[in-house]
Amino acid sequence: MNLEATSEASWLHDLSPRSRELLDRVGEVAAACAERADEHDRAATFPRKDFEDLATAGLNAATVPREHGGLGLGPLNGDTLTLWLMTKELAKADLSLGRCWEGHANSLVLLHALASEQQQARWFDGIVRGGEKWVAWSGEPQARKPGEGTRFGTSISAVDGGWVLDGSKAFATSATGADWAILLVNTAGPGGARHADGPPEGLLLLACDLSDPTVTVDDSWWDPIGMRGTASHVVEFHQTFLPEEHLIGTPGAYLHEGWQSAFTPHYAASFLGAAEGAFDYAREYLLRQEKTADPYVQQRAGSMAVNIDTAHLWLAHVARLWDGGDRPGAQRAGNRARHLVEHLALETVDHCVRACGARSLVRPSPVERILRDLTFYARHDNDDHVLATIGRAALGQTHDSSFFKP
Ligand SMILES: Cc1cc2nc3c(=O)[nH]c(=O)nc-3n(C[C@H](O)[C@H](O)[C@H](O)COP(=O)(O)OP(=O)(O)OC[C@H]3O[C@@H](n4cnc5c(N)ncnc54)[C@H](O)[C@@H]3O)c2cc1C
Numbered sequence: 001m002n003l004e005a006t007s008e009a010s011w012l013h014d015l016s017p018r019s020r021e022l023l024d025r026v027g028e029v030a031a032a033c034a035e036r037a038d039e040h041d042r043a044a045t046f047p048r049k050d051f052e053d054l055a056t057a058g059l060n061a062a063t064v065p066r067e068h069g070g071l072g073l074g075p076l077n078g079d080t081l082t083l084w085l086m087t088k089e090l091a092k093a094d095l096s097l098g099r100c101w102e103g104h105a106n107s108l109v110l111l112h113a114l115a116s117e118q119q120q121a122r123w124f125d126g127i128v129r130g131g132e133k134w135v136a137w138s139g140e141p142q143a144r145k146p147g148e149g150t151r152f153g154t155s156i157s158a159v160d161g162g163w164v165l166d167g168s169k170a171f172a173t174s175a176t177g178a179d180w181a182i183l184l185v186n187t188a189g190p191g192g193a194r195h196a197d198g199p200p201e202g203l204l205l206l207a208c209d210l211s212d213p214t215v216t217v218d219d220s221w222w223d224p225i226g227m228r229g230t231a232s233h234v235v236e237f238h239q240t241f242l243p244e245e246h247l248i249g250t251p252g253a254y255l256h257e258g259w260q261s262a263f264t265p266h267y268a269a270s271f272l273g274a275a276e277g278a279f280d281y282a283r284e285y286l287l288r289q290e291k292t293a294d295p296y297v298q299q300r301a302g303s304m305a306v307n308i309d310t311a312h313l314w315l316a317h318v319a320r321l322w323d324g325g326d327r328p329g330a331q332r333a334g335n336r337a338r339h340l341v342e343h344l345a346l347e348t349v350d351h352c353v354r355a356c357g358a359r360s361l362v363r364p365s366p367v368e369r370i371l372r373d374l375t376f377y378a379r380h381d382n383d384d385h386v387l388a389t390i391g392r393a394a395l396g397q398t399h400d401s402s403f404f405k406p
Pocket residue numbers: 099103135136137138139140141142143171172173194195227230232376377379380381382385406
């Protein structure tokens with residue numbers, strides 16, 4: 001919690017002793033994860049050992065309610081900021097880990113929100129006792145890019161006792177690490193949740209046991225500029241049977257109840273982790289090089305500090321709205337925070353590079369990876385559309401608060 005020494009983050013003093021203890025524990029795990037980040041980035045491998053360490057430290061079931069043996073954090077448990085600060089610490093160590101972690105934690109929020117009591121008892125137990133890892137996959141972009149031969153997408157048919165799924169999903173985070181995936185599939189045809197235009201009721205959330213041999217991973221597609229350690233491969237479904245007891249919530253509930261907006265500010269927490277990682281490195285670098293008397297360096301350090309404070313204050317504000325039960329207010333503010341924090345984080349990394357110079361982008365400097373990761377991850381939602389959505393809401397127009405569709 002080195003922020004206290006350098007920031008206006010007086011709200012940190014409001015954190016409960018339990019939250020502080022949890023964040024200290026996360027900090028210890030994150031230090032080890034940071035050591036492994038370069039290896040996962042180079043090899044594009046899932047950070048398996050990081051998740052094992054989180055489970056060993058009793059942190060992996062963060063968003064599982066306490067009555068089911070979890071830590072009881074997150075927007076449904078009245079302690080949102082602790083979760084987001086936890087995510088920020090992990091993302092600061094390795095933004096790819098932050099993404100895999102968010103995917104896991106967000107999936108458990110969905111189970112808490114929508115799954116039946118029986119389903120919760122079964123699946124929460126697997127997480128708490130078995131360290132099982134979850135993720136949620138929509139990922140069926142329909143518009144092909146130049147040279148792209150494959151068309152992503154799934155089709156689902158109802159059969160006796162459940163459904164059969166065929167096709168593929170891209171951007172399947174933790175594809176080689178997760179045990180279970182919540183599949184967002186559309187009965188109207190390919191497109192998942194994000195890229196389909198059918199009625200909301202066509203969207204089903206189905207839990208898929210990833211040890212099923214009809215589910216395969218194609219690891220030839222994932223060779224991105226950044227976020228390589230998320231292992232967000234293409235996953236293929238070959239007549240995969242999904243039993244009706246794996247249906248989570250009523251069809252369409254995900255969109256009708258706006259659950260994506262519980263996750264939008266969570267992405268911002270990860271962006272902030274990346275920014276803080278760059279800021280910490282810049283301070284060490286500039287002190288070491290004795291450049292801190294330079295007025296331009298001082299201005300860039302000032303901007304970085306203010307950006308990081310601002311991002312924290314917004315996240316704390318959105319978290320308070322969730323914890324106070326103001327869902328519409330939290331949804332509105334969450335989109336604003338997502339928009340703003342993207343810019344604050346990208347600008348902070350830019351300040352770091354300009355103040356430090358070229359060698360800050362030479363490995364093993366973590367800034368080289370942070371810049372690539374953040375550039376790529378910020379494309380998880382198009383900020384032009386996020387801002388236009390905020391504008392439409394401000395003008396009293398209808399708008400899509402889940403996926404910011406134009
Ligand atoms: C690191 C990473 C991990 C991810 N992990 C997951 C995951 O675990 N699960 C999951 O479900 N998804 C995940 N996603 C996927 C992500 O949410 C999107 O589905 C993905 O970014 C779509 O790819 P795209 O931006 O190339 O495609 P497109 O959706 O084609 O978007 C390209 C651009 O076109 C814009 N656009 C789209 N439609 C229109 C239109 N009609 N008019 C004008 N502009 C339009 C978009 O806003 C965007 O800017 C992940 C993404 C990243 C980057």
